[in-house]
Amino acid sequence: LDDSMGMLPSMKLSMFPKVIVGARISRSGNALAQSGDLQVLANGIDVARKQPIDLVIDSVVP
Numbered sequence: 001l002d003d004s005m006g007m008l009p010s011m012k013l014s015m016f017p018k019v020i021v022g023a024r025i026s027r028s029g030n031a032l033a034q035s036g037d038l039q040v041l042a043n044g045i046d047v048a049r050k051q052p053i054d055l056v057i058d059s060v061v062p
Contacts, residue, residue, distance in 0.1 A: 001047050018044045023055050037061040 001019065003012040013019060024039040033039065040057045 001045075001049070013047050016047060018046055021045050021053055021055065023057055024061075025057060033061050035061055 001013050001021075003014050006013050020041055020043050022039060022041040024033060024037050026034070027036050028034055037060070038057045039059055039061055040055045042053060042055060045053060
């Protein structure tokens with residue numbers, strides 16, 4: 001993870017020691033989570049981590 005991957009230019013990833021990494025498969029194609037979408041969230045990922053992060057999409061948005 002690096003600053004080029006932040007969602008807002010003013011919020012750099014390097015400003016935070018840990019982040020939440022997630023993935024979602026949207027049934028509607030909408031970027032916002034909706035009921036029935038499949039997702040995973042990994043909390044507390046160290047920004048300085050060098051190893052790959054394995055995500056398993058294992059939950060459904062209620």
